[in-house]
Amino acid sequence: MSDYPKKVVIVGGVAGGASCAARLRRLDERAEITLVDRGPHVSFANCGLPYYVGGVIEKEQSLLIADAALFHDRFRIAVKTHTEVVSIDREKCEVELRDVKTGDTRRQSYDALVLSPGASPVRPPLAGIDLPGIFTLRGIPDSREIKSWIQARQARRAVIVGGGFIGLEMAENLTHLGLKVTVVEMLDQVMPPFDPEMAAYVADHLRQRGVTLALGDGVAGFKKNADGSLVVETKSGAEHGADLVILSIGVRPETSLAKAAGLELGPRGGIKVDDQMRTSDPRIWAVGDAVEVRDWITGQDALIPLAGPANRQGRIAADVICGRDSRFRGVQGTAICGVMGLMAASTGASEKSLKRAGLTDYEKIYLHPGSHAAYYPGAKRMHLKLLFRRSDGRILGAQAVGEDGVDKRIDVIAMAMQMQGTVYDLEEAELCYAPQFGGAKDPVNFAGMIAADVRRDDMPLVHWNEPVTEHTVFLDVRDPDEVVAENVQGSVNIPLKDLRDKIATLPPQGDIRVYCAVGQRGYLATRLLKQRGIRARNISGGMAMRRVVT
Amino acid sequence: MSDYPKKVVIVGGVAGGASCAARLRRLDERAEITLVDRGPHVSFANCGLPYYVGGVIEKEQSLLIADAALFHDRFRIAVKTHTEVVSIDREKCEVELRDVKTGDTRRQSYDALVLSPGASPVRPPLAGIDLPGIFTLRGIPDSREIKSWIQARQARRAVIVGGGFIGLEMAENLTHLGLKVTVVEMLDQVMPPFDPEMAAYVADHLRQRGVTLALGDGVAGFKKNADGSLVVETKSGAEHGADLVILSIGVRPETSLAKAAGLELGPRGGIKVDDQMRTSDPRIWAVGDAVEVRDWITGQDALIPLAGPANRQGRIAADVICGRDSRFRGVQGTAICGVMGLMAASTGASEKSLKRAGLTDYEKIYLHPGSHAAYYPGAKRMHLKLLFRRSDGRILGAQAVGEDGVDKRIDVIAMAMQMQGTVYDLEEAELCYAPQFGGAKDPVNFAGMIAADVRRDDMPLVHWNEPVTEHTVFLDVRDPDEVVAENVQGSVNIPLKDLRDKIATLPPQGDIRVYCAVGQRGYLATRLLKQRGIRARNISGGMAMRRVVT
16 A cells, blocks of 8 residues: 555444454554444453343453553553444545534544444334333343343343344343243244254254244234233234343344445445455455455355454454455354353354355265263263265365364364365364263264265265155164164164165165164165165264254 | 285274274175284273273273174174284285184184284383282273272372373372372473473372372382382382382384284384385285374374374275275374363474474464453463464464363364464464354464464564573563562563553663563564564563473
8 A cells, every 4th residue: 555544443343343453553553543432332242242131241341351441551542432433534534423422523534444333233113113121132231221121120031033143142041040031033943044954953952941932933013011011923923921022133234334435335235345354445444244255165245243253354454454465265154152051053054055055066964973982971962964065075064063062073174164175184184082072083073984975975875855756765774672762654674783684675776765863873784785786875864863854 | 906805804903993894894795804802802992991990981881882792783793802813924814813711723814904903001121010009001901900909909099100191091080089199200291292381281280189290200110018008119219109000101012913924114113004004015904003104294203092093094994905095194193181170182293293303494382362252251271382384384283281172272273284274274263152162263363363473573482491691681561460479580560551651761672572471462562662663572471381481
């Protein structure tokens, strides 16, 4: 850049904005940096808000990662809270600032402007949406209001509208406070970024912990009873009583300022930026939840409201403003949600997002490994889905649900994906093994091995929901006691150990679909049959997938 | 291979051997597979033995992953336990088998022979080494003997000779049983694969939990008292009383059979194999702890007695025997050890191993991030060391010690390393973040950022143990209350917030070494000084490293 900027104004002081400000100072002692935020705080831990509401995080102070004093002391950054940027004069390179409390306005010039306005919770124009007791959760003041409302009203029943990450975190925390929680979700699954069969494990877990799920049902409106309590009316005609309602339907990028300034928006409605986080105006950068980024797995434009990418984008914007050639690699959407003792994590594409992107060159496998060696006490079974490119084995995405070790496996796969890894790389990964922490074959290795077996055509695969034909035979290779416990109607049971002796009873050219409990014996049976000239496919994930794949 | 083998004999039925046998059957229904083991078990969980001794794993049965019946039922593999392979007749392609119980011998021919004899605990020829009560731990019978000895003698004091992984696992488990444990280790650190400053955290932890460490002292011999108890005499002249002694000095590859058959050994004394696990005889393969492998980080030949690589090697040998072109990628030595609530994990090269290999193109950084976001309760600080190539940023190795989340970070770095990742890849890694599980900047990201800052020369680095000169100034940028708690003699204290105002007090061309508690404020101070033309370097890891780097 020819005109090295001296004055930088950053709009929005959380995550991306705060990271950008601190990085700017580290790179340029001379710059005049102003960090502006509409709210009372900068750099607060918005991912902690549900836990603050739930009392798990006890003190509001804990959420304040850095305040104006720290920004001044360490960075000589001027923080202006309660200050809104009303407009951008791109010609003059000035912003108009308004003090939210006094209404006073003033103009401030910039050499570089960074927009980090975030995203705001969606509040659909439904009947009764503005009734008292209907909350969204974005900042510390919201959390405080929800807490006082619960206390003042002695609230006992909550309805959460939206079963995404924040909705489920709120479900956990309100349950923790002793409230009876109902989640109303328009889709017929919780956790929309997950594929439905994986989200089903989460739904089961929620129900087991006493949360009522109203899936596949949208909210029609809200009513207030005489006693001040609320009724949530749904499109199906159901009514859910509530002492408070949390709206967690999703967030929408805050683009009004950018739009008014004539900055280009992307097809998904976020601020459009290049891989250096530069908007259509070369003096204006944008980062965080308000920008549209490239999902580098599917190649699609995406809105990904995640703190990790926001922080990295802030750093990159600062680098570029200071004349460095940093570039954002795009996002793969690695995310995790804790749900009442369960972890649900994912990275990369889901099957849904692959389909949405029109990508068909993929295969999926399911497995249910233990979080650590089975012989050491306390191992928990996790459910893992791996998506990979059929043509070359490249990893496309993974989802996992379980009580332990889920974050680790998704992180390892996320790292492999970033490095353009294949299923063979997972197969050969050399990971920590001691019996408390993993297995000699880690779940990541197993995922790689199974996927590699599929790719090498060592294990032809089929899924429960593939339409049956007149030639379909479901071959159950479990032991008889397992079959008694849970059977598939019309299936043939030949325990694996007897399969070699009874092989003559099977049709060589049928459509044999082999299964066991989780897929391992099914794999052995499939190998056996395949080598003996019998066409057979293994049902990925075995009986453990049957209930969730419909 | 022209003569496709029909008869495969596998010598050694644990880990590599068992994996090889099962994989062989999956690839070839027709092969005649014989799995021979000298001991009473095949496929048992030897990594669980310390926990079986300690009673954490209660039932011996839990350790038996697969038995002869399962190998027959599922795989039609003939298992011969209590059977030793006495010799190999490579000319005739026959092995001589001896029944350990009866002494009967017979010959068995093979088309392919796989050696998986493992490694045996070192038992040095010291005075009194054969006294009753001195044990090594290799198989289930050893564990059983140790358990009965402790019970029968009401043992109260144990001496463990060797402070490696198994030694420390035994220290944990014997302490768990109520014994007073002393660890005698010849090196002046525990956990020899770790660098001493990282092992120091483990040593501290052990001492805090009541384990006595006698480091830098070798065993001279053993004596027996009149009451049957033992005395361990060390080279320094110390005497440690013990009701039992565990020798865990290390293991030696079992190569006697291979050597007698004239197979080539490697420079480290293990069986030499190519990357298809083939020995110098094209009909003989070898896998597991007995073989020498390539450490692909240092390029050195290495003996790596780990279960993960052994399993993968077994698979690869099976693949190659069945005519497939699989290749072993070499090892990077990823390992973890649980030590009384602490995890110590590492992957890749240590600084020691880089030095041993004569590699000097490296840099190291230290950091002490929390296991998850500080604002969520229960975060534990971990200690992390990252080694990378100075010339191009390639990750060379990592070590971490802490109570939580250590396995995850080392696994992620291990995966990045396998993909030839750089510190920039760690910087940009997109990992799971919710406050219970990680941070918006994960410890892995921090490690990458710090290392990248060093490589870009944004943060010149220095370590505590670098010799001081007459121009050296130790600049402490912590706050006064922290300085009062722990001070470095002769240091200058200018809290970070005052540094800009007091900059004139610092010599521009001195050797300023900046530090804070963990390195972060030191980084900010270094950036500040550097930009203002003052030569300064940050002491990596700050005060938290001072005690351990001497």
